[in-house]
Amino acid sequence: MGSIISVKGLNKKFAGHVALHDINLNIEQGEFVIILGPNGAGKTTFLKILETLIRPSSGSVEIGGMELNRSALQIRKMIGAISHESYLYSDLTVEENLRFFGKMYGLSDDELIVRIQLLLEQMHLEYRYLDRVSTLSRGMKQRLSIARSLIHDPEIILMDEPYTGLDLQSACNLERLLLESSKKATVLMVTHDIDRAFCICDRIIILCDGTISSDIRQKDISSAEELKNIYTTIFDGGA
Amino acid sequence: MIRSLYIAAKDLRTELRTKQVLNSMLVFSIVVMVIFSLSLSDVLSDSSVIDRLAPGLLWIAFIFAGMLGITRTFASETENSCLEGLRLCPVDSAAIYTGKAISSMCLMFIVEIVTVPVFMVLFNYNIPNIPVISIVILLGTAGFSVVGTLLSALTVKTRTREILLPVLLLPLLVPVLIPAVMATGKILAGEGIVQIIMELRLIAVYDIIFFTLARMLFDYTLEG
Numbered sequence: 001m002g003s004i005i006s007v008k009g010l011n012k013k014f015a016g017h018v019a020l021h022d023i024n025l026n027i028e029q030g031e032f033v034i035i036l037g038p039n040g041a042g043k044t045t046f047l048k049i050l051e052t053l054i055r056p057s058s059g060s061v062e063i064g065g066m067e068l069n070r071s072a073l074q075i076r077k078m079i080g081a082i083s084h085e086s087y088l089y090s091d092l093t094v095e096e097n098l099r100f101f102g103k104m105y106g107l108s109d110d111e112l113i114v115r116i117q118l119l120l121e122q123m124h125l126e127y128r129y130l131d132r133v134s135t136l137s138r139g140m141k142q143r144l145s146i147a148r149s150l151i152h153d154p155e156i157i158l159m160d161e162p163y164t165g166l167d168l169q170s171a172c173n174l175e176r177l178l179l180e181s182s183k184k185a186t187v188l189m190v191t192h193d194i195d196r197a198f199c200i201c202d203r204i205i206i207l208c209d210g211t212i213s214s215d216i217r218q219k220d221i222s223s224a225e226e227l228k229n230i231y232t233t234i235f236d237g238g239a
Numbered sequence: 240m241i242r243s244l245y246i247a248a249k250d251l252r253t254e255l256r257t258k259q260v261l262n263s264m265l266v267f268s269i270v271v272m273v274i275f276s277l278s279l280s281d282v283l284s285d286s287s288v289i290d291r292l293a294p295g296l297l298w299i300a301f302i303f304a305g306m307l308g309i310t311r312t313f314a315s316e317t318e319n320s321c322l323e324g325l326r327l328c329p330v331d332s333a334a335i336y337t338g339k340a341i342s343s344m345c346l347m348f349i350v351e352i353v354t355v356p357v358f359m360v361l362f363n364y365n366i367p368n369i370p371v372i373s374i375v376i377l378l379g380t381a382g383f384s385v386v387g388t389l390l391s392a393l394t395v396k397t398r399t400r401e402i403l404l405p406v407l408l409l410p411l412l413v414p415v416l417i418p419a420v421m422a423t424g425k426i427l428a429g430e431g432i433v434q435i436i437m438e439l440r441l442i443a444v445y446d447i448i449f450f451t452l453a454r455m456l457f458d459y460t461l462e463g
Contacts, residue, residue: 053326055462076329087324091253103245104328148324 004029004156004186005050010059012045012210019045021210023059027203029155032187034197036231037207043190046207047160050188051081064155077105080154080185084164086145090134094125094144097133098151105152119147122177139170146177157181159189163196175200194231198224206234242330246338251345253315260311261346267307268300268354276361289364294423298416300354301376302383305347309387310404312343313395322395322461332461333454336388340450343391344384351376372426375435378442379419385446386411389453392460415445 003026010023020042027033035043048054049061052072061068063075081087088097095116102112120126123143133141142162149157162178163171178187179200191197197204198218204227206214213234221227254261275296282288316322325335355376359366366372390407394400418438425435432439 051327053323073329073331076327079327081324081327083320083323085320085323087321087327088319089249089253089321090318091257092249096249096252100245100249101324101328104242104325104330106329 002029003027004064005188006060006062008060010046010049010061011057012042012049012054013057019210020049020056023210023212025205025212025215027186027188029186030182031203032182032201033189033203033205034201035188035190035205035207036192036194036197037213038235041207042210043207044160045210047081047158047188047190050156051079051158052076077152078155080149080152080157082146082149082157082159082162084161086133086141087148088133088141088145091132093130093132094120094136095129097144098147101148102151107152115151115153119150122180123147124173139166139173142166142170142174143177146174146181150181153184155185157185157187159187159191161191162189163191163193171196194228195224198227206231208234240334240337243334243337243341246325246330246335247341247345250315250339250342254342254346260308261349263307264304264346264350265353268304268350269357271296271300271303272354272357272361279362283362286364289362290427291424293358293362293364293427294420297354297358297423298379298420300358301347301351301380302412302416304350304354305343305380305383305387306405306408308346308350309343309384309391309408310401312339312388312391314391314400317395326461332458335461336392336454336457339392340384340388340453343388344380347380347384348377351380366427367429368426368431371432371435372423374432374439375419375422375426375442378439378446379415382415382419382442382446382449383412385450385453386415389449389457389460392457415442418442 005025005027007023007025010020012020023046035046037043045054049056049068050063052068052075055069064078066074068075089100092100098116098119099112102115107115120129123146125140125144125147128136128140133144136144162174166174175196181187182200189197201218203218204216205212214230216230276283279292313322316325326332355366358364387408390404394403394407397403418441422435422438
């Protein structure tokens, strides 16, 4: 399989502060990659660059063979983004939110009917489809947010701490959904939950002070404990 | 263009459902009309005085009611980071801007459609040439929305947006307000469309220039 995401010499500076420094990375199609690192390591900045929301200061990023700065709109069609923010309109209903975002992705009415029904069934939200988003629980909103991000059947799913604010059951549901989605798509997930992430990923990238400190295959590590030890060693060594 | 219309339709559906902004805009413009009609009650019988006061009065109500609405244009998108969600879609930022400008314009039209008859009733005044004054109001409102939407996006992340937006917006509106008020005055004085062609041209040129500029600059506004 070829690289679906290719990052070369990526740098990002914010008013003199270096957020990312010389990131080089290739992510294969179908991989489930988790990105670990302490607060301020540059994880979210990296994800936002891939989402085309922030322009890199220098370096090149190619997604699906397209250059990020030149083909942002085409790249966005390939990407589904999930964050701890829901990106949902509280005063619109569940169905209206999905329909609106589906239209934004250029889906036809016929395609929308099929996709909305399928996603609402997958997310167990079909009985709430006429309810306003403001009446949903945090877990339901997160499930709807996932449905929103999958409405156009993306090839790449980018997630920024998707477990934030979820109770145990909702987190388990989310994990199941992610595993189902990852069968078809390439997934990049930023998280602090090492135990949960270890069980579902193929590859672990550890970011520290805007650089890649470690890039490990999951099969090369025996357990989440070993991963925690590696993680701790990197940051204790850096301290 | 179709995606701009979806964005505008989404905004209008939300607003007509919650009426958070529309109610304030309507109440404001009606209160302005009531206060002025009370304070000018002595001269209400003299239509020549109303001829001179009406253009300013109407545009004060439109612009300040519009200001209430325009500050909320992007504020509603900040909840749940919806603006970021919108930017994640394969939609040109100019289309987002156009959709927002259309929805702001529609809200102002609703207010204007209510305000003008209220003015006519309270001031016992008959507007002579409704189709022509509608063109002036339409073009003036377009100019207001075009600039206001851009500045609303620019100030949405600032803490003092309610103060900052009028300070930035009002000076920029002067080139559209002067011809709009003058054209309205001429129509109320009984003149026709031929006599206000120059004013209409000025407003139309303003609208086109600022609409084009705003579409070009909007991407940078969102990133900032």
